[in-house]
Amino acid sequence: MRDALLISVLAGTFLMSGGGSAFARDQGPPPDKGSFDSTDCKACHEPAVTKMEQTKHGSLAESCATCHDRTKAMEHSKGRADGLETPGPSLKDMKAKDVNATCLGCHEKGNQEAWASGMHDRRNLACTTCHSIHAFKSTKAQLKTTTDSETCFGCHKAERAMAQRTSHHPVREGKMGCVSCHNPHDGSRPKMLKAESVNELCYTCHAEKRGPFLFEHAPVREDCVSCHQPHGSNHKRLLVQKLPNLCWNCHLTGSGHFGSGDNLSTELGARTAPAGSPSGFPTVNSRFVEKNCKNCHMNIHGSNSPSGAYFIR
Numbered sequence: 001m002r003d004a005l006l007i008s009v010l011a012g013t014f015l016m017s018g019g020g021s022a023f024a025r026d027q028g029p030p031p032d033k034g035s036f037d038s039t040d041c042k043a044c045h046e047p048a049v050t051k052m053e054q055t056k057h058g059s060l061a062e063s064c065a066t067c068h069d070r071t072k073a074m075e076h077s078k079g080r081a082d083g084l085e086t087p088g089p090s091l092k093d094m095k096a097k098d099v100n101a102t103c104l105g106c107h108e109k110g111n112q113e114a115w116a117s118g119m120h121d122r123r124n125l126a127c128t129t130c131h132s133i134h135a136f137k138s139t140k141a142q143l144k145t146t147t148d149s150e151t152c153f154g155c156h157k158a159e160r161a162m163a164q165r166t167s168h169h170p171v172r173e174g175k176m177g178c179v180s181c182h183n184p185h186d187g188s189r190p191k192m193l194k195a196e197s198v199n200e201l202c203y204t205c206h207a208e209k210r211g212p213f214l215f216e217h218a219p220v221r222e223d224c225v226s227c228h229q230p231h232g233s234n235h236k237r238l239l240v241q242k243l244p245n246l247c248w249n250c251h252l253t254g255s256g257h258f259g260s261g262d263n264l265s266t267e268l269g270a271r272t273a274p275a276g277s278p279s280g281f282p283t284v285n286s287r288f289v290e291k292n293c294k295n296c297h298m299n300i301h302g303s304n305s306p307s308g309a310y311f312i313r
């Protein structure tokens with residue numbers, strides 16, 4: 001039943017992709033189907049074929065020519081059987097785009113739909129840079145490494161270094177992977193994120209930060225990564241900078257807490273505290289006290305308190 005379904009799926013895909021690939025491969029029931037027998041191949045390539053038979057590509061094992069050049073495969077098989085050193089139909093010399101066309105012939109939907117023109121496509125990565133058909137190490141998705149993060153770390157050294165910092169998403173603990181946030185096949189979204197924007201991505205796991213809030217802190221609404229480094233930081237809570245410097249980037253406290261020294265206030269002109277804001281805060285221009293911004297401005301992501309305009313409640 002499963003096999004019948006699979007075959008019909010594959011047949012459909014073949015019709016749709018209609019020989020767009022640079023490879024020789026089966027096009028429905030081909031007249032030369034019997035020209036070589038994959039059991040011949042198996043006799044000499046036992047490990048490669050056995051491993052493949054255990055995967056979802058198992059039913060393709062009957063037809064090595066789905067991916068390997070048919071003519072070369074036949075010559076090779078015959079030659080080798082006659083004791084000649086006939087080279088195998090290796091995919092190593094294939095251009096990335098040709099390998100990809102073969103794989104995409106069947107994988108043009110779902111997560112791979114927007115492969116074309118993504119950064120990995122543009123930088124000439126092949127599906128087989130990360131995946132293996134015959135010799136893979138992961139339990140999921142046939143990767144050449146045990147985990148997805150190891151695959152990515154092979155090229156993304158900066159992110160690998162950041163993952164070692166004290167504050168980090170639990171990637172190195174194996175509770176999350178790079179693919180928790182990225183789809184490495186997707187060229188349709190900025191930075192191959194798994195959501196339409198950075199904030200939408202963060203909200204999928206940190207829903208409480210979405211609000212709605214009565215009082216929003218503008219940078220939080222706009223872009224979480226203006227304050228957080230998702231790949232890792234040596235400042236606590238993944239902050240891009242330590243407190244209070246982070247706040248001072250945008251809120252330069254000059255001579256006094258309420259003074260016109262505020263970067264934003266300066267731009268907008270000196271402001272006075274709105275009616276209803278807390279009183280009894282006259283001595284706050286002690287720099288020492290001021291530095292612990294978070295002690296008072298504890299709801300820095302937004303507040304739902306009627307008197308939360310300053311995120312102090």
Ligand code: HEC
Pocket residue numbers: 036037038040041042043044045064068073074076077078080081087088089090091092
């Ligand atoms: C009589 C034994 C024999 C038969 C039959 C045979 N091969 Fe090979 N094949 C070999 C040998 C030996 C090599 C060289 C292996 C090496 O260099 O490590 C090889 C190499 C290959 C390679 C290249 C490996 C690489 O270096 O990338 C491929 C692909 C391959 N064979 C596919 C096939 C397919 C498909 C068939 C069936 C159509 C087949 N072989 C039948 C013995 C055989």
Ligand code: HEC
Pocket residue numbers: 038041042045048049057060061062063064065066067068088091092128131132133134135
């Ligand atoms: C879905 C595509 C696909 C099919 C079908 C396929 N191969 Fe391969 N084969 C590959 C790719 C890609 C490589 C390059 C190495 C890798 O990714 O594992 C490869 C490499 C090989 C190699 C050399 C590397 C190794 O692991 O020894 C052999 C031998 C081989 N294939 C034999 C076969 C035989 C025999 C069949 C049919 C029973 C077959 N292949 C069917 C895609 C395929």
Ligand code: HEC
Pocket residue numbers: 006009010056057060066067099102103104105106107127128131132133139140141142
């Ligand atoms: C003839 C069709 C066909 C071709 C060509 C093909 N695949 Fe597949 N592949 C399948 C099918 C069918 C499945 C199972 C789909 C599913 O589970 O949704 C699959 C599954 C996979 C999976 C998921 C395995 C898992 O454990 O979840 C990966 C990864 C994959 N293929 C990679 C490749 C790569 C890389 C190539 C090119 C070298 C390739 N495929 C070529 C049909 C094909």
Ligand code: HEC
Pocket residue numbers: 100103104107110111112115120125126127128129130131140141143148151179184185
């Ligand atoms: C940069 C590495 C990389 C490249 C290049 C790559 N993949 Fe993947 N692929 C992955 C990882 C990692 C996963 C596991 C995703 C997950 O667990 O969410 C995956 C999963 C898959 C899956 C199975 C589940 C799914 O997400 O659909 C298929 C099928 C697949 N890839 C096909 C392809 C094809 C076809 C290509 C080439 C066009 C390709 N991949 C190129 C890394 C890669």
Ligand code: HEC
Pocket residue numbers: 119120123125129130148151152153154155156178179182183184190191192193
């Ligand atoms: C073979 C090397 C290689 C591997 C493996 C690899 N990448 Fe990349 N990736 C690149 C290159 C090259 C770029 C282009 C930008 C650059 O040079 O950093 C890139 C860019 C990216 C980008 C930025 C995309 C953009 O639009 O700016 C993301 C995100 C990314 N990769 C994620 C991943 C993830 C997740 C994995 C693991 C599943 C992975 N990469 C594995 C080579 C690789």
Ligand code: HEC
Pocket residue numbers: 149152153156159160163169171176177178179180181182191193198201225230231
């Ligand atoms: C918690 C979510 C998350 C995880 C986990 C994650 N990333 Fe990212 N990544 C992001 C976001 C968000 C951006 C975009 C940042 C921006 O716009 O400045 C990004 C950007 C990138 C870029 C592009 C960097 C640039 O300067 O353009 C690369 C490459 C990248 N990530 C690789 C990885 C790798 C490799 C892993 C696994 C070690 C990983 N990411 C894990 C969220 C994540």
Ligand code: HEC
Pocket residue numbers: 167168169170176180181198201202203204205206224225228230236237238239
């Ligand atoms: C796939 C789920 C997921 C996504 C998406 C995600 N996170 Fe997380 N985040 C987590 C998990 C899990 C933790 C660890 C919680 C724990 O250790 O209790 C965490 C922790 C954090 C922490 C606290 C770190 C610390 O040192 O305590 C910050 C800050 C954070 N995430 C920010 C972000 C930002 C910003 C984004 C969007 C770029 C984001 N997260 C996207 C799952 C996610």
Ligand code: HEC
Pocket residue numbers: 199202203206209210217219220221223224225226227228236237294300301
């Ligand atoms: C204006 C800077 C700023 C922005 C923008 C920002 N945060 Fe934060 N975030 C902080 C500060 C400051 C802390 C607390 C650090 C501490 O406890 O010392 C924090 C802590 C966190 C924590 C861990 C503690 C907690 O409150 O759960 C998470 C998770 C988090 N932020 C997620 C997000 C998300 C998601 C976004 C985007 C919607 C975001 N942050 C935007 C400054 C910011």
Ligand code: HEC
Pocket residue numbers: 217218219226227243246247248249250251264268293294297300309310311
């Ligand atoms: C990326 C720039 C940026 C960073 C970093 C930042 N803020 Fe803001 N903050 C703003 C903007 C923009 C507003 C809205 C100003 C307005 O509407 O006049 C604002 C508003 C506020 C307000 C409300 C009062 C007002 O003027 O409307 C407080 C209180 C505040 N921020 C405190 C902090 C604290 C504490 C930190 C550090 C944890 C911080 N901010 C970090 C940009 C930033």
Ligand code: HEC
Pocket residue numbers: 244247248251253257258259262265271273274277278279281284289290291292293294295296297310312
């Ligand atoms: C001791 C508590 C306390 C500390 C510490 C504190 N603030 Fe405030 N802050 C307040 C209160 C209360 C207000 C509201 C003022 C009012 O009621 O008029 C306020 C107002 C603000 C405003 C809005 C003022 C304006 O002129 O628009 C900003 C911006 C701000 N704080 C930033 C910071 C930053 C940045 C730090 C750390 C360097 C910090 N605060 C430390 C209590 C504090």
